[in-house]
Ligand SMILES: Cc1cc2nc3c(=O)[nH]c(=O)nc-3n(C[C@H](O)[C@H](O)[C@H](O)COP(=O)(O)OP(=O)(O)OC[C@H]3O[C@@H](n4cnc5c(N)ncnc54)[C@H](O)[C@@H]3O)c2cc1C
């Protein structure tokens with residue numbers, strides 16, 4: 016077990032990419048050898064430290080794509096090139112696929128970032144990737160250009176308001192692809208209900224499914240117990256975030272409720 | 284196969300390894316899982332009478348040598364605790380030790396009253412957390428008179444609340460001049476056993492790139508491997524004075540050999556927390572196996588035979 020990187024290391028932000036009004040990607044000149052699906056803890060001194068997925072780790076630099084939703088992520092958005100951010104990890108499990116597999120990636124919200132990293136690695140293994148990106152409206156669609164630039168990856172956009180691509184849920188696009196046949200596995204990162212629907216659709220179509228289970232995490236390495244789920248009793252920072260659907264089905268709270276920093280339950 | 288079972292304050296533990304308070308102990312299912320991983324029992328995270336907020340992150344960190352934490356004991360309060368207890372009970376019969384904490388004196392009384400209604404067999408009184416000092420001042424375990432007063436108060440609230448049969452263990456701090464005098468005072472005040480020790484320090488970690496303290500609370504309690512040097516010595520000293528005292532030896536235990544050593548110093552049960560950082564949640568089963576192997580190799584048939592063994596040679 017790797018326990019060397021459980022102390023934050025401060026690294027300078029090299030570049031900041033403004034993705035849209037709510038989302039920025041931070042690039043650091045630093046690698047933890049992370050794999051797609053894994054996450055790190057990002058630390059802003061004297062404020063907080065939060066789990067963020069690895070959006071790219073190419074062995075020399077790492078990317079983190081952060082949506083501004085509250086105190087910590089808003090503070091991330093205030094950072095400038097040259098500022099320090101603390102990083103530790105990588106933590107958790109990764110996305111994997113078979114050589115040459117035909118796979119569908121279902122992304123909602125910032126989920127497009129970790130799934131882009133996965134697509135980037137999967138096409139190297141000869142995978143054929145159907146990348147479904149959902150967003151509320153056209154201006155919030157993430158990573159579309161970068162995905163299109165990958166060989167053997169096709170982007171399918173869906174927006175809630177119909178301003179781009181399919182008008183409606185991205186799970187409807189997934190359903191059409193599954194109906195067309197040939198998809199061997201579905202990988203989902205995004206709102207929990209979306210992942211639940213996507214995995215159920217995959218199962219019904221006889222495809223494998225993998226989802227990224229997110230719970231309130233404090234340590235990231237299985238000590239604090241905050242992200243332990245009901246049913247299995249396992250911390251998802253260790254057993255997840257990426258888990259096969261058969262395992263996710265044993266989690267009683269999946270799609271129903273999650274816990275806050277006190278351990279109190281909140282329904283989705 | 285050696286007999287690893289221990290009877291502690293009238294409660295049978297299948298083996299002496301107990302999850303220490305504050306690690307993986309937030310939910311009933313999480314604690315039941317620790318039993319599946321091979322622990323003989325669990326200790327809840329410290330429970331408060333009312334919801335209590337912990338510190339922001341970073342709250343804990345470590346490497347292969349040391350660990351430091353300042354979680355600040357977050358808790359959702361007794362209603363959630365009762366719900367989690369029910370889930371735990373539905374999954375396992377293994378003993379659960381109720382760890383309680385209070386801040387000021389009244390707070391300890393209130394939570395004692397609340398847990399009294401949950402049918403506890405063993406209550407562990409945490410008066411030794413070094414990480415809530417800004418809120419509540421120096422831990423009570425650092426004062427002979429306060430540690431006795433809080434022990435007496437909790438005992439009386441347990442009795443009044445219908446838990447007169449519950450045994451009371453007081454968890455002591457290593458951050459005192461003489462831990463034996465504190466043990467004397469809480470035993471005199473009605474403690475049935477001692478848990479030694481809580482974390483050391485507090486210590487500090489500074490990020491040299493930014494010249495910032497890394498723990499949000501600046502300071503945190505130190506645990507992990509090197510703490511064993513201290514915890515073994517302190518358990519030894521307490522046992523030397525109080526011959527048959529039931530002690531939960533906690534601090535830096537992560538292998539079967541560590542656990543045997545701690546038992547020889549005088550512990551009947553072994554608390555393990557930071558071992559989960561070093562060896563994962565499966566550590567309990569691994570350590571139990573290592574203890575069993577050691578017993579087999581050394582002709583020990585009952586683990587209880589080694590409790591306090593070093594005292595015969597000193
Ligand atoms: C494994 C994992 C990977 C993640 N990857 C990304 C990512 O790549 N990009 C991104 O923008 N966000 C990601 N998140 C979510 C991110 O951690 C939260 O958005 C962030 O912590 C919000 O903090 P805040 O102070 O800005 O907002 P708050 O107002 O504190 O919280 C907003 C929301 O975030 C959730 N949240 C807050 N703290 C945590 C925590 N410690 N752990 C989990 N959820 C929390 C809350 O439940 C709430 O729903 C990830 C979460 C997990 C668990």
Ligand SMILES: Cc1cc2nc3c(=O)[nH]c(=O)nc-3n(C[C@H](O)[C@H](O)[C@H](O)COP(=O)(O)O)c2cc1C
Nearest residue numbers: 303304305329352409480481506507534535556557
């Ligand atoms: C992350 C963490 C949280 C802790 N929380 C508590 C707590 O809530 N109550 C308590 O009595 N002790 C708490 N402790 C102290 C442990 O129970 C134990 O006494 C100490 O860590 C030494 O044992 P160890 O080296 O096996 O971890 C905590 C320790 C750690 C590492």
